[in-house]
Amino acid sequence: MEPSANILIIEDDKEVRNLLFESLSKLGYKIKGVGTGKDGFKEIQSGKVDVALLDILLPDINGVDLLPQIKSVNDEASVIMMTGVSDIKTVRKAIQNGAYDYIVKPIEIEDLKISIERAVEKTKLLRIHKDYNKYLEKTVAEQKEQIRKTFVGAIISLVKLLEARDIYQKGHSLRVGSIAGRIGELLGFSKERIENLRIAGFLHDVGKVIVPEEILFKPKSLNGSELLKVRKHPTAGAEILKYVIEDKETLQGIKHHHEHYNGKGYPDKLKGENIPIFGRIIAVADALDAMLSNRPYRKILSIEDVKREFIKNKGSQFDPHIVDIFLENFDNFIQGYYE
Ligand SMILES: [Fe+2]
Ligand SMILES: [Fe+2]
Secondary structure (H helix, E strand, C coil): CCCCCEEEEECCCHHHHHHHHHHHHHCCCEEEEECCHHHHHHHHHCCCCCEEEEECECCCCEHHHHHHHHHHHCCCCEEEEEECCCCHHHHHHHHHCCCCEEEECCCCHHHHHHHHHHHHHHHHHHHHHHHHHHHHHHHHHHHHHHHHHHHHHHHHHHHHHHHCCCHHHCCHHHHHHHHHHHHHHHCCCCHHHHHHHHHHHHHCCHHHHHCCHHHHCCCCCCCHHHHHHHCCHHHHHHHHHCCCCCCHHHHHHHHCCCCCCCCCCCCCCCCHHHCCHHHHHHHHHHHHHHHCCCECCECCCCHHHHHHHHHHHECCCECHHHHHHHHHCHHHHHCCCCC
16 A cells, blocks of 8 residues: 555545545545535546546536546546446446546545555556656666767867867868857758858868879968869768768758859759758858958958948858848857957
């Protein structure tokens, strides 16, 4: 027996209610008695009920109809129906509606006692099961977060390794990822999508590993065949990363960050909305960081020149909608660059 179990009696016949109250109290249960379906439902909502004894003919509602309501707010509580007659149809409907057991009046306390003991046991098991599931869900979520952190950490190490050979690129990828993520926020992307966008930004230039250093760091302008080699880096990046990144949008963002809105970019000469949105966003972030970083061939641009560049290339190189949103929040994006 479970002495601490909470039993609720929903029974309009005061005599029956009192009788049950007394006999069950003697067995050590905590008893509460109510006379209407409405009051019973309120008690169930409080969540402290382990087993409910439910009369079928209540003044305000039929007990069988109250069952689904009870189950909807407390699916762990076991309900034992008390029926005046052994009406098999009613009993069947009650069981279908989620009743655990039924007992025919006049009630034999000994029978009721056995039924309650089993019902309490069942409620207890359900609660253990539920707690265990909650624990599992929590553990899985924690592990997922841990894996995500490790993954992002590995990506940052990879990017730092790549940028180590190029002083002009130092920090570029991380800044592009962060700017892209902020544009994603302004566009109302989901948290998960923003995270993917940031990762795509971090990794957008990974494909540069295939470009020989003498081309990458050539102080003079590149000839045709050298340019072709450099232009392979977006596709190469997506190819390399497809083994570790499952998200298609992230890979597309990497592959298409040098497409131009007017179709004159590379690698696929995609036009307008056909350019995956991650690619269009990273293009803007990439350009901003390039304009605000010192390069061998030029110095950092002034705020006015940066704005002018974006306005000039809006609709040709860049997605006009993204540029508008970006310029509206311009001060946010240039923070840290002019210090
Ligand atoms: Fe690039
Ligand atoms: Fe870049």
